[in-house]
Amino acid sequence: MAFMKNGSFTVLLSFLLILCLLSVSPAETRGQKSMGAREAKAEEATVYVPMPEPGKKVVIGNGYYLVYGFDKKPKLGTVIMKVEIFSTEGRKDTSFGVKANADMPSMRGAHSSGDRSFAVSRRGDYVLPISIVMPGDWEIKLTVTKDGKIIYRGRHDFNV
Known part of the structure; x- marks a missing residue:
């Protein structure tokens, strides 16, 4: 209980939430598949x-x-x-x-x-x-x- 009273739990929970949000790529948030390095290179190689x-x-x-x-x-x-x-x-x-x-x-x-x-x-x-x-x-x-x-x-x- 002392852990929750001094606000450390809230800070830890906020940190974990931000970390989870940052791990999702912008393409994934729009429902699109992000292009990997192999697909990007293949697109560039097409003449x-x-x-x-x-x-x-x-x-x-x-x-x-x-x-x-x-x-x-x-x-x-x-x-x-x-x-x-x-x-x-x-x-x-x-x-x-x-x-x-x-x-x-x-x-x-x-x-x-x-x-x-x-x-x-x-x-x-x-x-x-x-x-x-x-x-x-x-x-x-x-x-x-x-x-x-x-x-x-x-x-x-x-x-x-």
Whole structure:
């Protein structure tokens, strides 16, 4: 009882509670799996080829090409990225999976959108809103899949 009367027990209990709270990573508190060193290294090792400027044809293989662009010049706020995929005969094709991850290379992970899937519009365009939250260098990594297999990885770099 003397232990509890002089406040030492309260101090010890507070210390243990703070220690427990500090041992939980920020990613775990948001319900996300934190990335280990191996996964981070694998992400860095994946090669995304630089894409030509928006509006130009980008050959993605298997007899297809894509053309990408934005609803407006990327600036602070939300910009809509649009991707159209065509066969070499010029027919639009919506049977692909298209994902993108927007991030700032100088602050890798701090403003990452994460790998997000494009929606397909009624016109057959793949569209995705992208949030540009601060000025600086940005990069959008694009991944195109067909029948569950990755057929193309490219990146578009720009400055806001």
